[in-house]
Amino acid sequence: MRISALLLCLLASACTMAPPPDQQSEAAQKAAKHTELNDAIQRPIDRAKSANDPNLQHDQDQAKAVEDSGG
Numbered sequence: 001m002r003i004s005a006l007l008l009c010l011l012a013s014a015c016t017m018a019p020p021p022d023q024q025s026e027a028a029q030k031a032a033k034h035t036e037l038n039d040a041i042q043r044p045i046d047r048a049k050s051a052n053d054p055n056l057q058h059d060q061d062q063a064k065a066v067e068d069s070g071g
Helices: 002-014 026-051 053-068
Strands: none
Touching: none
């Protein structure tokens, strides 16, 4: 039991978190900037795509109501 607890502690201490942005390599910093840029571009696109969702839901509800009424 003690040995497994010791091994678990050693494994946990061996795991490291990502370094702060100022200590990352230049390539990692550029990749992070590109990700931020892609997110900034994609955000309004996603918002525009989801803007029509209430209309689509209304159309589906209306079609179901017509079908339920025997039409």
